Amino acid sequence: xxxxxxxxxxxxxxxxxxxxxxxxxxxIFGVMRLVNLAHGDLIVLAAFLMxxxxxxxxxxxxxxxxxxxPLMFAIGYALQRLVLDPVLGKDILPPLLTTFGxxxxxxxxxxxxxxxxSQRLSGGGxxxxxxxxxxxxxxxxxxxxxxxxAILVIVALNRLFYATALGRAFRxxxxxxxxxxxxxxxxxxxxxxAMGLALSVCAVAAFFLGMRSNFDPTIGPAxxxxxxxxxxxxxxGSLWGTLAGGVVLxxxxxxxxxxxxxxxxxxxHLVFLAILVARPRGLFPRATD
Amino acid sequence: xxxxxxxPSAQSSTARYLVRTRxxxxxxxxxxxxxxxxxLALLPLTASRGLLQDLFYLFTMLALAQCxxxxxxxxxxxxxxxxxxxxLGAYLLFALCLWVGLSPLLAIxxxxxxxxxxxxxxxxxxxxLRGPYFAIGTWVLAEVFRLxxxxxxxxxxxxGMSLPREVTNEAGFVAWTAELLHVRAPVARDIASYWxxxxxAVLTILLIYRLLRSRPGLxxxxxxxxxxxxxxxxxxxxxxxxWVYLAVAFVTxxxxxxVYLQKARISPDAAFSVLDWTANVLxxxxxxxIGTIEGPIVGVIIFYLLQSQLAGLGSWxxxxxxxxxxxxxxxxxxxxWGSLAGRFDLxxxxxxxxxxxxxxxxxxxxxxxxSSHKNPGGNDD
Numbered sequence: 001x002x003x004x005x006x007x008x009x010x011x012x013x014x015x016x017x018x019x020x021x022x023x024x025x026x027x028i029f030g031v032m033r034l035v036n037l038a039h040g041d042l043i044v045l046a047a048f049l050m051x052x053x054x055x056x057x058x059x060x061x062x063x064x065x066x067x068x069x070p071l072m073f074a075i076g077y078a079l080q081r082l083v084l085d086p087v088l089g090k091d092i093l094p095p096l097l098t099t100f101g102x103x104x105x106x107x108x109x110x111x112x113x114x115x116x117x118s119q120r121l122s123g124g125g126x127x128x129x130x131x132x133x134x135x136x137x138x139x140x141x142x143x144x145x146x147x148x149x150a151i152l153v154i155v156a157l158n159r160l161f162y163a164t165a166l167g168r169a170f171r172x173x174x175x176x177x178x179x180x181x182x183x184x185x186x187x188x189x190x191x192x193x194a195m196g197l198a199l200s201v202c203a204v205a206a207f208f209l210g211m212r213s214n215f216d217p218t219i220g221p222a223x224x225x226x227x228x229x230x231x232x233x234x235x236x237g238s239l240w241g242t243l244a245g246g247v248v249l250x251x252x253x254x255x256x257x258x259x260x261x262x263x264x265x266x267x268x269h270l271v272f273l274a275i276l277v278a279r280p281r282g283l284f285p286r287a288t289d
Numbered sequence: 290x291x292x293x294x295x296x297p298s299a300q301s302s303t304a305r306y307l308v309r310t311r312x313x314x315x316x317x318x319x320x321x322x323x324x325x326x327x328x329l330a331l332l333p334l335t336a337s338r339g340l341l342q343d344l345f346y347l348f349t350m351l352a353l354a355q356c357x358x359x360x361x362x363x364x365x366x367x368x369x370x371x372x373x374x375x376x377l378g379a380y381l382l383f384a385l386c387l388w389v390g391l392s393p394l395l396a397i398x399x400x401x402x403x404x405x406x407x408x409x410x411x412x413x414x415x416x417x418l419r420g421p422y423f424a425i426g427t428w429v430l431a432e433v434f435r436l437x438x439x440x441x442x443x444x445x446x447x448x449g450m451s452l453p454r455e456v457t458n459e460a461g462f463v464a465w466t467a468e469l470l471h472v473r474a475p476v477a478r479d480i481a482s483y484w485x486x487x488x489x490a491v492l493t494i495l496l497i498y499r500l501l502r503s504r505p506g507l508x509x510x511x512x513x514x515x516x517x518x519x520x521x522x523x524x525x526x527x528x529x530x531x532w533v534y535l536a537v538a539f540v541t542x543x544x545x546x547x548v549y550l551q552k553a554r555i556s557p558d559a560a561f562s563v564l565d566w567t568a569n570v571l572x573x574x575x576x577x578x579i580g581t582i583e584g585p586i587v588g589v590i591i592f593y594l595l596q597s598q599l600a601g602l603g604s605w606x607x608x609x610x611x612x613x614x615x616x617x618x619x620x621x622x623x624x625x626w627g628s629l630a631g632r633f634d635l636x637x638x639x640x641x642x643x644x645x646x647x648x649x650x651x652x653x654x655x656x657x658x659x660s661s662h663k664n665p666g667g668n669d670d
Binding site (some may be wrong): 029034035037083086087092093094095096097098100101102103104105107108109111112221224225228229232262265266269270272273276277280 | 361367369413414417418420421422424425426428429430432433436437439440447563564568571575579603604605607608610611612614615618619622
């Protein structure tokens with residue numbers, strides 16, 4: 001019984017991390033119908049950026065992490081303007097292939113810059129702290145903070161979307177980009193802001209990823225798949241659904257790992273496929289496409 | 290096809306027209322292609338082993354690129370998970386040779402066939418996802434296959450295994466090749482694999498060419514140009530896409546089986562590598578020109594030249610490939626061949642129907658003016 005509760009508890013908290021991975025992906029798809037195949041690699045890029053800031057400039061990790069938010073925003077803004085905007089259009093192929101190329105570029109750039117060694121962000125002991133819950137249960141401080149961060153990010157994004165002028169513009173462009181332009185919205189600038197925001201969320205995800213586990217330049221695609229699965233399980237268009245999707249995925253993986261450590265990823269993927277078959281539009285569908 | 294309505298007398302009588310796909314250039318190209326295949330088939334008589342091994346790789350990549358091009362360029366199914374069928378085909382070859390004791394020559398088509406069978410339930414799952422989400426869905430599927438096969442201890446588990454020499458060097462067709470050309474078994478094996486790869490690439494191209502010129506091919510073009518209009522005239526888009534997906538799984542599986550027969554060593558990470566079997570293939574198709582049969586042929590040659598010159602650079606090489614692919618997509622969205630074909634109206638494998646006036650059927654105008662509209666492989670709208 002205790003192990004079962006423990007599995008669910010750890011799985012739910014792991015789901016927070018996956019929701020953080022997924023929030024940026026979901027945001028970009030929602031605003032500009034772009035599926036960014038380099039999403040996972042951009043998260044890894046942010047983690048390496050933090051690593052470089054602490055190693056090279058000797059900054060304390062929290063400062064480096066905070067600095068990464070505007071840095072990743074700038075990278076996202078520039079990326080959208082220079083690389084992705086020109087290929088966005090009715091045809092889905094050019095943006096898919098461009099982001100796929102980007103994924104290869106980022107991976108190999110990081111390999112060249114940081115080697116294939118496993119890295120970790122060091123928080124000076126914070127990452128090993130845990131809170132005992134009694135009954136032999138305990139939850140790690142970092143997983144808990146990750147989950148809280150996921151909730152915070154989702155609340156913030158929802159507020160941005162539904163309670164600000166910028167969010168209204170986002171929704172307008174998402175509904176009908178042409179009409180939005182007629183109403184005086186600068187789509188391209190808006191897309192760039194959306195990409196910047198998404199990459200800032202990637203930076204948040206990267207911070208917790210790097211604190212909780214090892215990372216190396218090649219783990220990006222797997223993070224993309226987790227993010228994607230969380231989005232689809234939760235249902236397109238709903239950030240809370242994405243959190244639920246992340247939790248389902250996290251619990252599935254934790255349960256699989258409890259049976260056999262080699263089954264962690266497999267269990268997650270299989271649950272995802274099962275949900276896709278049973279409920280193709282996800283658990284909490286909102287968008288229609 | 291839009292050409293019908295643009296011609297002034299099209300409504301009056303369609304019987305005055307011939308639907309034609311052949312052009313004079315394509316007839317010449319057909320002859321040249323035949324000659325090229327003949328020369329390539331005879332190449333083992335003089336060429337070095339190294340060259341044959343390189344060309345083996347090139348032919349298998351060409352077969353994969355043609356498959357992906359059919360899938361993404363013609364059927365609109367953008368998959369980044371075709372490594373699923375390369376790996377499955379490869380593992381099926383190992384299983385059929387080691388467990389059933391089949392000859393590799395039999396095991397290759399059977400592995401392809403089983404891949405197509407496995408593709409049926411797979412399609413049932415991934416076809417639920419649309420557009421870009423389909424792409425990532427296929428990737429997840431490939432990961433599932435990789436993780437499942439890594440659990441299979443009897444095929445080497447996560448670390449992989451090798452094919453014993455009895456299978457690779459002493460198979461019937463290798464012995465036959467050795468006897469025919471009076472060479473040692475390892476050389477004969479390379480030559481036999483070379484021939485199989487050449488045959489596979491040529492057959493793949495002919496198969497796709499035939500398909501695209503047939504009625505289903507016309508339906509594919511109609512779906513690509515305007516899915517709504519195609520559906521409204523009774524084209525069953527789902528069915529035809531499903532058949533394309535299965536056919537591609539069949540050929541991709543055979544290619545995977547052949548590649549790993551030659552490698553004789555398999556591991557889940559290599560056989561299901563997204564980089565080797567999807568990224569490189571995408572590069573080839575994008576560089577050459579998506580949506581044309583000529584494109585992947587041009588692309589694979591460029592890919593081969595780049596690789597032989599730059600592969601020593603390690604990760605810089607891959608970084609460069611990514612940059613080149615993005616740049617080509619920006620500057621020549623139709624690829625190198627597509628741009629050339631559009632500029633000079635070249636069609637070596639003509640798959641576009643042209644309406645041709647029957648001589649003497651109309652006033653005096655030029656009798657055989659192929660109604661040209663220049664959009665090589667792209668959308669009009």
